[in-house]
Amino acid sequence: MATTTSxxxxxxxxxxxxxxxxxxxxxxxxxxxxxxxxxxxxGIVVFMALFAQHITPADPNRQNLIERLKxxxxxxxxxxxxxxxxxDGLGRDLWSRIIYGAQVSLAVGVMAVMVGGLLxxxxxxxxxxxxxxxxxxxxxxxxxxxxxxxxxxxxxxxxVLGPGVWxxxxxxxxxxxxxxxxxxxxxxxSQREKEYVEAARSMGARDRRIMWDSILPNVLAPLIVxxxxxxxxxxxxxxxxxxxxxxxxxxxxTWGGILNExxxxxLAGKWWPAFFPGLAIMLTVxxxxxxxxxxxxxxxxxxxxx
Amino acid sequence: MGPYIVQRLLQSVFVIIGVTLLxxxxxxxxxxxxxxxxxxxxxxxxxxxxxxxxGFDKPLTEQYFSFISGLMRGDLGMSxxxxxxxxxxxxxxxxxxxxxxxxxxxxxxxxxxxxGIISAVRRGTPTDGGIMLVAMFGQSIPGFWLGIMxxxxxxxxxxxxxxxxHVPVIDLMLQGDWGQALSNIPKAITFLIMPAITIxxxxxxxxxxxxxxxxxEVLSQDYVVTARxxxxxxxxxxxxxxxxxALIPVVTMLGLEFGFLLSGVVVTETVFSWPGVGRLVTxxxxxxxxxxxxxxxxxxxxxxxxxxxxxxxxxxxxxxRIRLR
Numbered sequence: 001m002a003t004t005t006s007x008x009x010x011x012x013x014x015x016x017x018x019x020x021x022x023x024x025x026x027x028x029x030x031x032x033x034x035x036x037x038x039x040x041x042x043g044i045v046v047f048m049a050l051f052a053q054h055i056t057p058a059d060p061n062r063q064n065l066i067e068r069l070k071x072x073x074x075x076x077x078x079x080x081x082x083x084x085x086x087x088d089g090l091g092r093d094l095w096s097r098i099i100y101g102a103q104v105s106l107a108v109g110v111m112a113v114m115v116g117g118l119l120x121x122x123x124x125x126x127x128x129x130x131x132x133x134x135x136x137x138x139x140x141x142x143x144x145x146x147x148x149x150x151x152x153x154x155x156x157x158x159x160v161l162g163p164g165v166w167x168x169x170x171x172x173x174x175x176x177x178x179x180x181x182x183x184x185x186x187x188x189x190s191q192r193e194k195e196y197v198e199a200a201r202s203m204g205a206r207d208r209r210i211m212w213d214s215i216l217p218n219v220l221a222p223l224i225v226x227x228x229x230x231x232x233x234x235x236x237x238x239x240x241x242x243x244x245x246x247x248x249x250x251x252x253x254t255w256g257g258i259l260n261e262x263x264x265x266x267l268a269g270k271w272w273p274a275f276f277p278g279l280a281i282m283l284t285v286x287x288x289x290x291x292x293x294x295x296x297x298x299x300x301x302x303x304x305x306x
Numbered sequence: 307m308g309p310y311i312v313q314r315l316l317q318s319v320f321v322i323i324g325v326t327l328l329x330x331x332x333x334x335x336x337x338x339x340x341x342x343x344x345x346x347x348x349x350x351x352x353x354x355x356x357x358x359x360x361g362f363d364k365p366l367t368e369q370y371f372s373f374i375s376g377l378m379r380g381d382l383g384m385s386x387x388x389x390x391x392x393x394x395x396x397x398x399x400x401x402x403x404x405x406x407x408x409x410x411x412x413x414x415x416x417x418x419x420x421x422g423i424i425s426a427v428r429r430g431t432p433t434d435g436g437i438m439l440v441a442m443f444g445q446s447i448p449g450f451w452l453g454i455m456x457x458x459x460x461x462x463x464x465x466x467x468x469x470x471x472h473v474p475v476i477d478l479m480l481q482g483d484w485g486q487a488l489s490n491i492p493k494a495i496t497f498l499i500m501p502a503i504t505i506x507x508x509x510x511x512x513x514x515x516x517x518x519x520x521x522x523e524v525l526s527q528d529y530v531v532t533a534r535x536x537x538x539x540x541x542x543x544x545x546x547x548x549x550x551x552a553l554i555p556v557v558t559m560l561g562l563e564f565g566f567l568l569s570g571v572v573v574t575e576t577v578f579s580w581p582g583v584g585r586l587v588t589x590x591x592x593x594x595x596x597x598x599x600x601x602x603x604x605x606x607x608x609x610x611x612x613x614x615x616x617x618x619x620x621x622x623x624x625x626x627r628i629r630l631r
Contacts, residue, residue, distance in 0.1 A: 143317070144324035146562075147611055149569035152603045156332045159591055159599055160342060232446070239448050240573050244588060259451060263577075271458050278451030286446035293442075 028298050035294040038287035045284050049102040056096035057084070060253050064091035069265065072272050086272045088258070089265055094273060097253040098280050104247075104254040105284065108168055109235040113227050115173025120180025121216075121223055127181065128188025129211050139185070142178045150175045151237065158246040165248050168241065172234050179226055187219035225296045232288035239281050255281045310622055318615050325607045329600055330373050338362060342596045343386060382604060383597035385590075392601035396583055400605070401476035403575070403582030407567045409498045410506035414567075415560070418510050422517025423552075427544060429522060437514065444511030449570050453504035453577035460500060470579040471497050501578040505570040509563055513556060520552040527551075560617060565610040 029035050048055065067083075068091040074083040085094040127138040154171045161167045191197065192215070200214045241247045242256030250257060255277040262273035333339045340357040348356075357363050360383075361372060376382060382392045425437045461469035473494040478487035524530065525548050533547045534540075575584030583602050590598035 140320070141324075144321050144328075147318075147321040147614065148325055148328075148607050149565045149610060151569040151572070152606055153328060153332065155572070155587065155591065156329060156599055156603055157335060159594065159596065160332055160335050160339075162336075236448055240450065243450050243573055244576070244591060246591065256448075259448075259454070263454070266454055266458060267462075269458070269462055274451070274454045274458070278448060278455070281448050281451065282443075282446050285448075286443060289442060289446055 025298060029294070032294055034290050038290040038294075041283050041287040042291070045102050045280075045287075046106065048099045049106045052099050052103055056093075056099050058093035058096045060092060060096040060100045061251060062092060067091040069270050069273075072276075085276050088261060088273045094258070094276060097258055098255065098277055100253045101255040101258060101277060101280065102284075104165065104252060105235050105238060105281070108165060108172065108238045109231040111169045112172035112234040112238075113176065113230050115170055116176030116230065117180050117223065117227050119173065120177035121184045123177065124181035124184025125188050125211050125216060125219065128185035129192060129207070129215065131189075135185070138181065142181055145178050151240070154237070154241065155244070155246060158241065163246050163248055165252075168238060168247060172237055175237070176230050176234070179230065180223055183222050183226060184219055187222065188215055191215050191218050221299045225292060225299060228288055228292035228295055232285045232292070235281065235285055235288070311619055314615055314618055318611050321611055322608060325611070326374065326377060326604065327370070329603050329607075330370055333596065333600065334366065339596075342594065377604065382601040385598050386595045387590075387593050387598075392597040393605070395586060395598055396601045396605045399581060399583045399586050401474065401480060402472055402580060403568075403571055403584060405476050405494070406498065406501055406505065406575070406580060406582060407564065407571060409495075410502040410509070410567050410570075411560075411563060413502055414506035414509040414513055414563070415556075418513030419517055419553075419556070422514040423521055423544065423549060425514065425518040426521035426525065426552075434518075438518070441511040441514045444507045445515075447507065449504050449508065450573040450577050452507060453501065453574055456500045456504065457577070467500055468497055469500075472581050473497055501574050501580055504574045504577065505567055508570070509567060513559065513563075516559065517552065517556055520555050521548060524548045524552045557621060562614070564613050565606075568606055568610060 029039070064087070067087055068089055070083045070087040070091075072084065072086040072094075073081065074086065076082045083093060083095070085098065088094055088097070123138050127135040154175060157171050158167060188211075197210060197214055200210050205214070238247055238254070239256030239259070242254045243260045245260060247256055248254055250261075258277040259274055262270075262277070265273050333342070336342075338357075340353055340360070340362050343360060344353055344356050361369055364372075380393050384390065385392050385395055388395065421437055421441075425434045428434045457469045460466050473490050475487050475490050475494050478484075478490065525544075530543060530548055533543045538547075571582065571584040572587050573584070574580070575582045576588045579585065583606070587599060587602045589595075590602070
């Protein structure tokens with residue numbers, strides 16, 4: 001009786017057990033080369049941010065006008081490196097400032113995405129689940145925001161409130177909510193009529209419980225992909241605003257801020273105070289973008305190679 | 307077509323009201339906005355006088371209506387520093403900004419399309435890989451840093467292009483001096499190249515990726531397979547059958563693209579000392595000249611919304627499916 005099983009349909013017990021997600025993720029990461037490199041770079045940046053106090057060779061804010069604009073790889077008389085990346089126009093150690101700069105960039109990037117993601121996802125799920133008037137209002141708000149270059153509004157808010165991390169994070173977060181809301185809404189609409197939602201409802205679950213416990217976990221995948229790209233764009237936006245002097249106060253070293261201070265030295269041909277912070281921004285953003293691409297392929301294999 | 311235009315127009319009006327409301331409320335975010343309009347050493351009487359003059363002692367709704375009625379008359383207050391109408395300052399600088407934005411848009415579209423097609427046609431080859439890697443870099447470089455690096459390398463080291471300066475074109479056209487405007491174009495382009503690349507590289511990269519994925523989508527469609535099996539040459543298949551349909555998502559992007567480039571203008575103009583609205587905004591930020599910042603935001607928004615409206619209407623004309631949606 002059992003021997004009549006056709007070759008096409010193996011009994012379930014003979015199929016290899018499905019790998020847990022993280023194992024499949026690790027395998028797919030190892031197969032692709034770039035994401036590994038990206039992960040490595042991000043690891044270094046995170047390490048720099050977390051342990052800045054312990055690994056910086058000098059105080060990032062200590063000025064030393066005699067030692068201003070020293071070139072990269074300046075050595076001590078005893079042959080050890082004194083200034084790895086040189087010094088800026090006020091004689092501050094550039095390498096130390098860039099290490100500290102990682103703190104602000106990462107913190108602002110991640111927290112802005114958390115604010116935007118939380119806000120956008122909640123509104124999107126509610127809009128998709130409730131439909132009707134609520135949906136209309138939320139989506140019209142989204143249209144208004146999309147019809148407008150957001151950075152301009154961010155500039156205005158920061159001019160009024162003054163620069164600072166705690167003003168910057170909500171501003172950048174609010175700038176991003178629409179993307180999450182639109183995707184969460186679309187996904188929710190497609191999930192709303194599925195059987196598992198029906199099942200939860202017939203067991204007497206309230207709407208709030210259905211939205212957060214049943215639907216949310218099933219709409220999360222594309223949102224995670226968007227989040228990884230948005231950390232990158234939040235870091236870029238923070239750098240632009242710091243470059244305009246609207247990011248954080250000048251005493252806090254940030255990549256955009258260091259770049260801004262370096263502008264006076266460019267015409268004198270001193271390239272390093274501008275080159276290295278920009279390189280740091282680019283490598284971080286590039287890594288996040290590459291990882292985002294990989295994550296999208298991994299979570300939605302239909303898009304692979306597109 | 308008629309009902310569609312009316313609907314889109316209403317939508318735009320709605321959005322403009324939303325934007326003005328936002329830019330109005332922003333000023334009030336930090337409580338009494340009077341302090342934004344006076345110097346730090348202002349006396350109590352000066353503060354009172356300014357508050358009364360600008361109407362900040364009136365109820366918020368009344369202030370909003372006078373803001374709107376001012377807006378209708380093209381009046382967004384006086385610049386604090388130069389004592390000129392803020393809108394006039396913005397309008398004077400607008401032609402230079404438009405030149406930069408349009409040129410950046412031209413570069414980012416014209417270069418992206420062939421690159422994206424080549425990449426899609428040679429999918430999986432080193433050419434494709436190389437192009438996509440460069441595009442990935444292009445989307446990750448902060449614009450202002452690219453600008454500074456261009457100034458350092460192309461401008462100061464190689465001395466190929468001027469690092470700052472501007473030759474007017476659109477401004478002359480508006481004054482009716484077309485002959486001078488046209489003869490200025492070659493010179494103007496030498497000044498435009500570096501800032502335009504700075505603003506446009508991100509869009510260029512994104513467009514190249516968009517063209518590629520849209521081409522790949524189209525190339526797997528039945529009508530392309532049919533065209534190939536009819537024995538048409540590959541060139542005809544790609545240009546006549548695939549490309550035209552692959553262009554649809556790219557055209558959709560163009561309207562939004564303009565707004566995106568406009569927001570890149572602020573930092574880029576600062577880097578290249580370009581005499582446009584972006585630099586006006588940066589200077590207004592450092593001088594805390596709120597009316598000028600506000601006027602720039604509103605002018606940019608109206609421009610952006612108007613442009614999107616036009617793009618959408620043209621688009622609906624071209625593709626009837628949009629109207630029926």
